[in-house]
Amino acid sequence: MYINRTCLPENYTSFFFLDLYRRFPLTFLVAEENGEVVGYIMCRVETGLPNFGLFGIIKKGHVVSIAVMPEHRGKGIGYTLMKEAMKNMEKYNAKECFLEVRVSNRPAINLYKKLGFQIVKVITHYYMDGEDAYLMARKLPF
Numbered sequence: 001m002y003i004n005r006t007c008l009p010e011n012y013t014s015f016f017f018l019d020l021y022r023r024f025p026l027t028f029l030v031a032e033e034n035g036e037v038v039g040y041i042m043c044r045v046e047t048g049l050p051n052f053g054l055f056g057i058i059k060k061g062h063v064v065s066i067a068v069m070p071e072h073r074g075k076g077i078g079y080t081l082m083k084e085a086m087k088n089m090e091k092y093n094a095k096e097c098f099l100e101v102r103v104s105n106r107p108a109i110n111l112y113k114k115l116g117f118q119i120v121k122v123i124t125h126y127y128m129d130g131e132d133a134y135l136m137a138r139k140l141p142f
């Protein structure tokens with residue numbers, strides 16, 4: 001929660017963090033350096049319509065939030081958190097992975113593109129301050 005509040009304007013209650021951790025422990029991961037937590041990713045598996053050529057209702061892994069402390073960025077931690085979370089989404093039978101990201105968030109957009117995500121659409125006024133989001137998604141398995 002400290003990293004979330006330090007790194008992002010979208011913050012959540014402790015109930016919200018614990019609920020995601022209890023329901024989807026395999027995709028709630030932290031990165032540690034010398035025993036100190038320096039990054040996290042938390043996800044939720046949802047059911048919905050596919051973004052890529054499948055039919056019917058599928059399970060999709062939703063990356064709710066990811067952040068790495070500023071002094072630990074640029075070392076592959078965000079990439080590894082995403083990769084491990086996507087591998088574990090398959091254990092929950094997810095067929096796709098998706099997320100929302102601010103259209104101005106170049107580091108995060110680049111990270112997701114490097115991981116094979118495509119921009120599916122723009123969600124206008126997604127954020128509290130009025131900024132638009134890209135909905136980005138990719139097929140699983142990673």
Ligand code: ACO
Pocket residue numbers: 007008063064065066067068069072073074075076077078079080099100101102105106107108110111112114
């Ligand atoms: N500028 C441009 N591209 C970048 C940058 C940057 N400053 N940082 C990372 N990237 C991209 C690059 O493509 C990079 O690959 P490369 O090194 O081959 O060029 C790729 O991301 C992987 O970089 P990592 O070192 O793994 O990323 P890092 O550990 O620094 O974490 C993160 C990236 C999580 C986006 C970090 O910058 C952060 O915590 N930002 C603030 C919080 C945030 O914006 N979170 C995402 C919000 S959206 C959501 O949660 C669904």
Ligand code: ZN
Pocket residue numbers: 062063064099100
């Ligand atoms: Zn979301």
